Amino acid sequence: MNYSSTELMIVNAARMLKDGDVVFVGVGQPNLACNLAKRTHAPNLVMIYEAGVIGAEPARLPLSIGDPTLVSGSLSVVGMYEIFSNYLQRGNVDVGFLGGAQIDKFGNINATIIGGDYIHPKVRLPGSGGAQEIAAWANRCYVMTPHQKRRFPEKCDFTTSAGFLDGKDSREKAGLRGKGPVAVVTDIGVLEPDETGELVLTKLHPGKSAEDAINNTGWGLKIAADVKITDPVTENELRILREELDPTGIYLKGGG
Amino acid sequence: MSKLISLSDAIDKYVHDGDLVYAAGFTHLIPYAAGHEMIRQRKRDLILARATPDLIYDQMVAAGCARKVIFSYMGNPGVGSLRVVRTEIEAGRLEWDEYSHFGMISRLQAGAAGLPFMPMNQTGATDLEHANPQIKRVTDPYSGKEVVVVPPLNPDVAIVHVQRADAEGNSHIWGIIGEQKEAAFAARRVIITAEEIVDQAVIRSDPNRTIIPGFIVDAVCHVPYCAHPSYTQGYYDRDNTFYLEWDKVSSDPIAVNKWLEDWVFGVKDRNEYWNKLGAQERLKVLPLMSEAVNYGKY
Numbered sequence: 001m002n003y004s005s006t007e008l009m010i011v012n013a014a015r016m017l018k019d020g021d022v023v024f025v026g027v028g029q030p031n032l033a034c035n036l037a038k039r040t041h042a043p044n045l046v047m048i049y050e051a052g053v054i055g056a057e058p059a060r061l062p063l064s065i066g067d068p069t070l071v072s073g074s075l076s077v078v079g080m081y082e083i084f085s086n087y088l089q090r091g092n093v094d095v096g097f098l099g100g101a102q103i104d105k106f107g108n109i110n111a112t113i114i115g116g117d118y119i120h121p122k123v124r125l126p127g128s129g130g131a132q133e134i135a136a137w138a139n140r141c142y143v144m145t146p147h148q149k150r151r152f153p154e155k156c157d158f159t160t161s162a163g164f165l166d167g168k169d170s171r172e173k174a175g176l177r178g179k180g181p182v183a184v185v186t187d188i189g190v191l192e193p194d195e196t197g198e199l200v201l202t203k204l205h206p207g208k209s210a211e212d213a214i215n216n217t218g219w220g221l222k223i224a225a226d227v228k229i230t231d232p233v234t235e236n237e238l239r240i241l242r243e244e245l246d247p248t249g250i251y252l253k254g255g256g
Numbered sequence: 257m258s259k260l261i262s263l264s265d266a267i268d269k270y271v272h273d274g275d276l277v278y279a280a281g282f283t284h285l286i287p288y289a290a291g292h293e294m295i296r297q298r299k300r301d302l303i304l305a306r307a308t309p310d311l312i313y314d315q316m317v318a319a320g321c322a323r324k325v326i327f328s329y330m331g332n333p334g335v336g337s338l339r340v341v342r343t344e345i346e347a348g349r350l351e352w353d354e355y356s357h358f359g360m361i362s363r364l365q366a367g368a369a370g371l372p373f374m375p376m377n378q379t380g381a382t383d384l385e386h387a388n389p390q391i392k393r394v395t396d397p398y399s400g401k402e403v404v405v406v407p408p409l410n411p412d413v414a415i416v417h418v419q420r421a422d423a424e425g426n427s428h429i430w431g432i433i434g435e436q437k438e439a440a441f442a443a444r445r446v447i448i449t450a451e452e453i454v455d456q457a458v459i460r461s462d463p464n465r466t467i468i469p470g471f472i473v474d475a476v477c478h479v480p481y482c483a484h485p486s487y488t489q490g491y492y493d494r495d496n497t498f499y500l501e502w503d504k505v506s507s508d509p510i511a512v513n514k515w516l517e518d519w520v521f522g523v524k525d526r527n528e529y530w531n532k533l534g535a536q537e538r539l540k541v542l543p544l545m546s547e548a549v550n551y552g553k554y
Contacts, residue, residue, distance in 0.1 A: 027334050050357060051282045051432045063496040064333035066283020068489050071431045072544050080282055080307070080435045081365045084358040089377055108381075112354075118387040124346050126331030126338070128384065129308075132356035136379035162380030174380035175401065250334075250500075 003233050005146060005187035006252055008205055010036060011237045012230055013097070013144045013185045022046040023095040024088065024134050025056075027065045029144055030097035032245055032252075035061065039240050046075075048093065050130040052083045061245050084130070088137050091177055096138030098181075101125055102156045103143055105219045106197050107163025107181035109135065110156035118158065128160050135161030139178040147186035147216045154219040164197030171197065188213045190230065194222070203228045258423035259476045263449060264525065266475040267293045270445045271413050276303040278364075278411035278443060279312055282434025283333055283494070286486035287417040287449050288312050289479050289526035295319040296520060305411060307360045307435065308333060311485065311502050314340040317350060318512045319520070324351035326409070328360040335499050339506035354388055355406065363409035364435055367442030375403040414443030416468060417482050419491065420458065421450040425473025428458075428465045431489025440468045449479040451491050462549070481530040484539070492539040 003011075006029065013033040017023060019042040025034045035058065038045045047056045051066035055075025062070050071077055078086070087093055100109035111131055115122025135141055141163075145151050163181045164171045171180055181199075184191040190203035200222040201213045210223045246252045261269075271277060271294060279287050291312040294302070298321075304313045305326035310333065316322055318340045325341060332338050344350035355363065358376060366374035375394070385391045385404065393402045416436045418427040425448050429436055440446045448468065453476070459466055482488075485498035505511045523529045530536075 051284070052434060053432065063335070063499065064283050064494070066333065066432050066434075067494060068284070068431060068487055068541075071489055077430075077432060079433045079437060080357065080361045081438060084361060089358070112383070118383075120348070121346065124330075124342050126329050127327070127354055128356040128381075129329035129331075130357045132379045132381050132384070133358045135381070137377070159381045159383045165380055171380060175378055176380045 001233065001235065001238070003238055004252065007238060007241060008233060009144050009146070009185050009187050010241060011233045012190065012205070013142055014040065014237070016142055016183055016185070017042050017045055017095060020044045021094045022048060022092065023097065024048050024050065024093045024130070024138060025065065026097045026099065028099065029251055030099060031062065031065070032241065033144065034097065035245050036237065036240055039244065040237065048083070048087060050083060052078045052080055054078065054087070061250070063250065084133055088133055091137065091139070093138045094140065096134035096141040098131055098135060098141055098143050098161065099145055100131070100143070100160065102151055102153055103145055103184060104152070104156045104163070105154050105199060106165060106167060107143070107184065107193060107199055108156050108159045108165065109143065109161045109163065110158045111160040112158040114157055131161045135163065135181070137177045140182045141178070141180060143181050143184040145184065145186060147188040147213065149216050149218050152217045152219070164193060168193070168195065168197035188216065198222065200224050201227060203230050205230050206232055259425055259473060260423050260453065261475050261477060263289060263293050263477040263479050264297070266447045266477050267297055270447055270474055271299055273299055274301045275412035276305060278305045278414045278439045280414055280416045280434065280436045280439040281483070281486060282307060282432055283486065284432035284434065285417040285429065285436065285483050285488055286310055286312050287415045287482050288484060288486060289482040289529070290415045290447065290449060291316050292520045292529070294321055295516065305409060307357055309338055309341050311499065314338050314502070314506060315516065315520070317341050317344055319516055322350065324353070326353045328355045328357045332499060332503060335503050339503070340512065353390060354384060355391070356384065359391065359406050361435055361438065363406045364438040364442050366406070366408035367410040368438040371408060373405040373407055375405050378402065378404055409442055411439065411443040413445040413447065414439040415447045415449065416440050417449045417488070418468070419450070419488060420452040420454045421448050421476055422454055422456040422459050422470065423476060424456070424470030425468065425476045426456065426459045426466055426470040427468040428462065429467045430465060433467060437467045440472060446473045447475045447477065448473050449477045449482045451480050451482070451488050453478045479526050482526055484530070484533070484535070490541060490543070493541050495535065495539060
């Protein structure tokens with residue numbers, strides 16, 4: 001079966017969601033992953049969008065996280081202050097979904113600048129949005145990003161959202177909620193934190209090798225003793241993604 | 257007392273060069289028509305605050321209205337980069353203050369509530385704290401732990417688009433309610449733009465839906481389709497095609513200028529813009545009514 005690396009990532013990210021999870025849905029590919037999970041193994045997924053929509057049942061793929069399709073038929077709509085305080089800060093969100101331009105050895109994420117310094121960056125990115133708080137206060141976080149050396153530096157140029165900071169102890173010391181980034185899904189496999197908070201390779205997608213992962217990581221990537229192979233992408237998952245969720249290929253065509 | 261005036265008069269009277277402007281709306285109800293009117297009136301040196309500057313500020317920055325932006329997500333939502341703002345920031349031609357979404361909305365909440373600052377729990381990501389000296393820490397007098405604090409944001413003028421308002425400015429909003437209420441209460445002056453101007457009896461029939469009371473409002477403008485290419489829940493759809501196309505237009509300064517000539521300077525007002533666009537059918541929305549609620553007669 002033919003599928004793109006983007007589709008591979010989205011499918012594997014979707015599978016990590018549990019039925020009944022309350023998930024804070026991000027824009028773009030995480031949006032596809034959550035909607036795919038809801039239409040497959042997690043029909044009771046409660047999707048919260050940072051625009052303030054709770055329990056969304058979108059009839060079409062929302063291009064933005066503030067699309068009107070999210071509102072119609074949802075459980076509740078609240079203001080922005082309330083969604084970030086009563087829901088996220090208070091600890092009522094199970095899962096945060098994050099992306100970013102860089103993710104480092106300890107799962108910290110950069111979505112702000114690349115190169116130079118903050119005032120004079122080489123590349124200016126959109127910045128935090130809700131990511132800073134999602135990473136800090138969701139009970140667990142998943143990250144999706146293509147596996148490329150430039151995206152996996154030993155240390156981020158700028159820490160937009162916290163993973164394990166300088167190691168697991170430092171996240172605890174900073175008083176953050178939740179388990180932090182419990183899995184990073186790439187187009188090669190899955191990285192998960194070890195007991196120190198360092199991301200190690202724990203799963204490979206079919207046909208990928210540990211060497212692929214090592215060569216595309218900016219630090220000396222450790223390989224778990226019992227690396228597993230992820231289940232193949234199914235026809236049903238691809239059909240939902242291509243025909244129901246993103247028929248015009250706005251997200252699926254990118255990065256494929 | 258009626259506060260009904262034209263949008264052009266409202267912008268002329270209540271928006272001054274150098275003002276801090278908050279054009280409200282988290283994706284929903286963004287008052288584009290007001291942004292375009294500020295461009296036509298060649299407002300200058302504005303400080304433009306929004307959680308997501310969105311295309312409205314991209315266009316205003318391109319037209320030379322702004323000296324500074326205050327934001328928490330500088331992207332074209334769902335599409336990618338916000339090219340004009342980004343280019344100006346990278347070139348050092350535009351000042352900026354940056355927050356997370358929660359930091360930004362906490363600033364507005366403090367401003368709306370008349371508080372000196374708003375505390376937030378720590379997030380561990382301290383780089384933005386170091387980059388923005390407005391983000392500080394204080395010791396929680398109860399636990400002895402540090403909390404992050406941000407100062408109030410009190411815009412000189414907030415512009416809020418709503419589904420319906422009466423002539424005094426009592427306003428009903430439904431759908432995504434983002435930060436409209438906070439922006440209106442935080443601001444010194446408030447301009448309401450509305451899809452429909454209704455009799456006050458309509459407002460009084462459903463008081464729980466009134467997000468903004470008329471007595472904090474300075475001007476009420478009847479501006480149907482004000483929010484395009486953003487949307488008004490139940491009235492017209494978000495023009496996602498426009499958001500995708502702007503990604504191309506905004507990558508070329510000549511194309512941006514031509515766009516401003518055609519769609520801002522080339523039209524008198526929103527009515528002319530909407531007729532020229534001809535998107536009535538394309539952005540039409542089928543009705544989905546809520547169940548009526550019974551307030552009871554007492």
